[in-house]
Amino acid sequence: MKPPQGITYWLFLVRVSMVISTVLLVSRSPHLPHLTANKSITQNTNNVDISSASASVSTMPLPYVDPCADRYIYVYDDLPEKFNEDILQDCRSLSLWTNMCPSLTNSGLGPELNGADGDGVLQDTGWYLTNQWALDIIFHKRMKQYDCLTKDYSLATAVFVPFYPGLDVTRFLWEPEIARRDKLGLELIEWLKQRHEWAARGGRDHFLVSGRSTWNLQRGLDESYAWGSKFLVIPEVQNITVLTVERRPIGKNEFAIPYPTNFHPSGMSQVTEWQEKVRSSKRPWLFSFAGGRRPDQPERVRNYLIDQCAESSRCKMHECEIGGVECNSPSNLMKLFMHSNFCLQPPGDTRARRSIFDSMLAGCVPVFFHNESAHIQYKWHFPSNLESFSVYIWEDEVIEGRVRPEEVLLRYSEKEIREMREEVIRMIPTLVYTDPRYSSADFRDAFDVTVDRVVGRMREISLTDS
Ligand SMILES: *[C@@H]1O[C@H](CO)[C@@H](O)[C@H](O)[C@H]1NC(C)=O
Ligand SMILES: *[C@@H]1O[C@H](CO)[C@@H](O)[C@H](O)[C@H]1NC(C)=O
Ligand SMILES: *[C@@H]1O[C@H](CO)[C@@H](O)[C@H](O)[C@H]1NC(C)=O
Secondary structure: OOOOOHHHHHHHHHHHHHHHHHHHHHHHOOOOHHHHOOHHHOOOOOOOOOHHHHOOOOOOOOOOOOOOOOOOEEEOOOOOHHHOHHHHHOHHHHOOOOOOHHHHOHHHOOOEOOOOOOOOOOOOOOEEOOOOOOHHHHHHHHHOOOOOEEOOHHHOOEEEOOOOHHHHHHOOOOOOOHHHHHHHHHHHHHHHHOOHHHHHHOOOOEEEEEOOOHHHHOOOOOOOOOOOOOHHHOHHHHHOEEEEOOOOOOOOOEEEOOOOOOEOOOOHHHHHHHHHHHHOOOOOEEEEEEEOOOOOOOOOHHHHHHHHHHHOOOEEEEEOOOOOHHHHOHHHHHHHHHOEEEEEEOOOOOOOOOHHHHHHHOOOEEEEOOOOOOOOOOOOOOOOOHHHOOEEOOHHHHHOOOOOHHHHHHOOOHHHHHHHHHHHHHHHHHHOOOOOOOOOOOOOOHHHHHHHHHHHHHHHHHHHHO
């Protein structure tokens, strides 16, 4: 289209920019349900129909604007079900202690709480009994709602592999026969290597999600006492971007994304209502802790924290055992965290914990004791200035008796605490995963933030490669 001259040229620019902003508005605005509700406008096609959006603005021929340009994702929808669905069918084997089958329902969100769980603590909708390791499923289902999917690989910036490595390995973690833990991962790579989508870039544009920390996927020794599978050690996997709830410091291709919490809002109004609730919550406790002792490992910082909490009138504690009802009850946890200013988040079996996200959801300022709990995790979701919303106390200082966390926390003024809490509350929308059964909600959640960063990373990789 040839732009006209002079004053009409300016008019032309104004019109074009109006059209463009209308298109952008249409793709994000919650107030246009007749357009946003129908995802087929942009889904699975590069032929975006913008005529209905622009009709009222201009009748001039339009420049072609593709809101999905550079962010199309290709998904292996034909991946055999043994790599995902069949693992869910095998749910009885997913945990030695509890029946995980109910946790896998509702697209991985688990049973709906429907306000039944609490005494008015949680909202009536949007709350589920979500298992902390269900992200393999939740992310996959959420991906189905992504508004820039394509079936044409040549258009794609990134390729999603809907394999469930976290759930897969969970079935065999306590099995002495290590070959079973590795089998499916190796088969996945064989399957991928047959594909032209893999061959094109050696898998460098591929990504997948593990809902269990990568510590479970990095076995070095082929001995039955060694933990986990060796999925991350497979040479081809080095080319894949692995998203996980907790990464290792050495994992260059690993990126940590938030653990799923129990809150899966379907719209921003639900989030705003919750933010208001936690903002106005009275916080009688200076600090609190929810978790269990590690009696067999006396030198763990959490044991010291539990003792100090028990001695302090400013600390409230939920001591948990595996499968303990107290700690698995979302309303009990939320009540504890909503009534505390600071929430202690020492390492557990691994350096980070889902509780970090549960407590932040309640507007509680997290206190970290290890620099692998937050400093190297969640870089896409946390502000780089960690002091703006959290406290860091090196665990050795506590273990060796040089620092008492209570004294550190008492030094923060009310104003400082309020500012940190505001920062935590501001982050809530980007830390939760919206309900994947509905088309994308009217706000950017943890999934949206993740996908933006993945796509950005793939563009960079593609520049370096070429
Ligand atoms: C979305 O658009 C498609 C194609 O125009 C149409 O077949 C379908 O009924 C629409 N769905 C809704 C929910 O409006
Ligand atoms: C990783 O990707 C590079 C670049 O495409 C490729 O040359 C290499 O063979 C791939 N590595 C493996 C183990 O497939
Ligand atoms: C974590 O802290 C320890 C002790 O201060 C330090 O030696 C180590 O390099 C730090 N690691 C990271 C990833 O910052």
